[in-house]
Amino acid sequence: MQYLMVDGHGDPNTAPAYAAAVEMLYPLAYTVKFASKRELERDYIVPPLEALWWADDMSSFTAARDKSAWHWTVMLMTPDWITPDLVDRAIQTVAAKHPDKAFTDARLATLDEGTCVQTLHIGAYDDEAATLAAMHDRFIPENGLRMTGHHHEIYLSDPRRVASEKLRTILRQPVEPR
Numbered sequence: 001m002q003y004l005m006v007d008g009h010g011d012p013n014t015a016p017a018y019a020a021a022v023e024m025l026y027p028l029a030y031t032v033k034f035a036s037k038r039e040l041e042r043d044y045i046v047p048p049l050e051a052l053w054w055a056d057d058m059s060s061f062t063a064a065r066d067k068s069a070w071h072w073t074v075m076l077m078t079p080d081w082i083t084p085d086l087v088d089r090a091i092q093t094v095a096a097k098h099p100d101k102a103f104t105d106a107r108l109a110t111l112d113e114g115t116c117v118q119t120l121h122i123g124a125y126d127d128e129a130a131t132l133a134a135m136h137d138r139f140i141p142e143n144g145l146r147m148t149g150h151h152h153e154i155y156l157s158d159p160r161r162v163a164s165e166k167l168r169t170i171l172r173q174p175v176e177p178r
Contacts (some may be wrong), residue, residue, distance in 0.1 A: 009071050061129070113152065116152070
């Protein structure tokens with residue numbers, strides 16, 4: 001699948017870079033969408049925000065919950081007909097309108113995760129640790145698998161509009177046989 005992506009590091013609740021990355025992706029995604037509609041006569045819906053998460057020690061997601069150690073890539077999926085040239089022109093357009101933001105940090109890239117284990121988490125993002133521990137420490141090894149790639153989250157709910165205890169997030173982990 002193809003995505004607009006921005007990379008960063010640090011606690012998503014406190015790192016200014018995380019908020020800036022998310023704020024950067026949406027204007028870029030909508031500029032790409034409208035350019036596609038105008039230039040290619042192909043429209044699409046901008047899908048929900050997604051993110052890849054990883055750390056040098058993956059227990060920082062389950063046991064320690066040390067968010068300052070987290071690396072992330074925030075992403076918005078794009079259709080396969082979106083080209084790097086269209087994205088480059090969109091970046092130039094949005095950067096001209098918002099010279100205070102580093103839109104050149106955004107990129108178009110493909111993500112191929114292969115086989116994955118996933119589950120739906122309902123609740124606050126900060127309450128994911130138990131679900132992730134069950135996935136990482138029990139389900140995956142008990143089924144003869146090992147983790148590969150980065151932890152992937154798909155945010156089905158808008159935290160500005162949904163109570164934290166009702167947030168719906170797909171938690172996905174690429175795996176392979178041990």
